[in-house]
Amino acid sequence: MNKAADLVEDRNDGGNVIRLSGSLAIACLRDLPDRLDAVQGPVQAIDLAGVDHMDTIGAWTVHRTVRRLGCDVTGASDDARRLIDAVGELDEPVPIRPDYVHPLRRVVGQIGDAVIASGATLLGLLGFFGATLIATWSVIRHPHRFRINAVVQRFEVVGVSALGIIGLMSFLIGIVIAQQGSVQLRQFGMEMLTINLVGRLTFRELGVLMTAIMVAGRSGSAFAAQLGTMKLTEEVDAMRTIGVSPMEALVLPRTLAVVVMMPLLGFYASVMAVIGGGFLCAIALEIPPITFIQRLREVVPITDLWVGLIKAPVFGIIIALSGCFQGMQVKANAEEVGLRTTAAVVQAIFLVIVLDAFFAVFFTWVGWN
């Protein structure tokens, strides 16, 4: 059964006959298809008398040669005849890959698709924000529908569980700012200004910004994945048919939790960053902690704290909305959950940074600098 397939060209006066022998199965074909392709006509017949076993791939190899050379098949066993007939009936061109599109056209098409998609997403997000406001208003009008347990549970997941990682991250960032700043400022002999740098930068910008990025990565993605999975398992639809509004039951508690937690986490992150900066100042610049704190109180205006704390809940809304919005957009399959989760995080971080730029201009304009 495992004899290699072989071919002999037999030339006589009646015309050429190709004699195949051995096993015409995929494992034994070796170079037979190529050798058959190399045979040039005219050929009278293909003789299969020496073939002891055949599968459909062998049958197809015979069939395509018969089709190309227009010859007969002789000496085939019943099984072989049946297989060749069976595959012969299926002889119809089937395209293997999608049609080729010129790269230039494809790129233009993709750019167009991306523009439409981002426009639609922005509009959708705006609409989702509106739906959240409506849900908020209806909960304010019917306070018994407010799900306090769900909100408190989110407080823990979004806020308390994040304390460790956000604290560590902020502490390290404080060290990095102080270290890099001191290296530059030393050139002017003004290492003391490192304290200004650390204090103002963290309270005003980095504390809240880094927290927003971390919360987007931790909670925004989780929201998208949770809601996306719930959409897939039709939980959200079930909720709707029972008369529970998914906006009130799912989106509102999450949004509220992030909005409340962001200022707290942001403040905590700023403090941790200042501690990190103070730690480096004490170690590397030999500024005693007490001097550090005293100087900090002199140079950091209280408005810096307000700037950070005002930005934080706005960032929170952006993060929660992006996560919930993308999650609720899941329709087709599990693969989409992954894509939407990624989109939620990217969108949230991007919008947070854009908004941060606006805030920077705004606060300078109102004179809080």
Next chain:
Amino acid sequence: MSEEEIQQAEERRIDQAVETADIAISVRGLRNSFGDQVVHEGLDLDVRKGEILGVVGGSGTGKSVLMRSIIGLQTPDEGEIRVFGESMIGRLDDEALAIRKRWGVLFQGGALFSTLTVAENVEVPIREYYPNIGAQLRDEIAAYKIRMTGLPAEAGPKYPAELSGGMRKRAGLARALALDPDLLFLDEPTAGLDPIGAAAFDDQTRRLQQTLGLTVFLITHDLDTLYSICDRVAVLADRKVTAIGTIEELLATDHPWIQEYFNGPRGRAATAAVTREKDREQTRAALSPPDGRR
């Protein structure tokens, strides 16, 4: 021992030897467990060459686990599994390769590679195992395999995400058949298909099995499938194969699950449908002219 007895023993031995040669899969003393939960305990099963064996059982009786054990995706705790006489337990991937080429598996959802088109999916096993097959011949093979499973030619360049559930199963079947296997594993092939699609799939399976001389290991919940295409049915219950045989033989046993399964309302409906179909065929045969044309 008398001469007669010796002769009888000899005959039994020969019978056994003949039987082993006819067996495609043999499972002996299989034990599978997940943590504390024992799924199989002392499970024995023989699948004969050239038959369609239906495997049934309630949810959680380990039908899929049995299939996964046989194809080597799940290492059993104990037991012996032979496919075409070769032991599959504790084999390295390389050693099992020769056997692996001789079977095709259709997973429940089709398990198509999502980044490849249907035709490219079918080409994967050929490309992997037989690089000597040229690109053009490979495309042609993929083409007739796709047509063989009843998919239209337009399905070839589509991606799995663009296909319906039924088409995805057919595409999965085409890939399972890519290497002309001797043994085909089907995991709930008709689950999630509409009755017409399911009947068509059954029909296709039967036809392919006859044309290609396949041995089919078929896990199913579908009573119609059992009645219409399975040669024998194995019932998984109480952690082993409780009964195996034709449906008539199973109906003769008095295991409560089997009785409930086949004699429940759905079972009776399927039986009635088969009886009706047989009657109709007989009538048709009686009415049609002797040369068989209508």
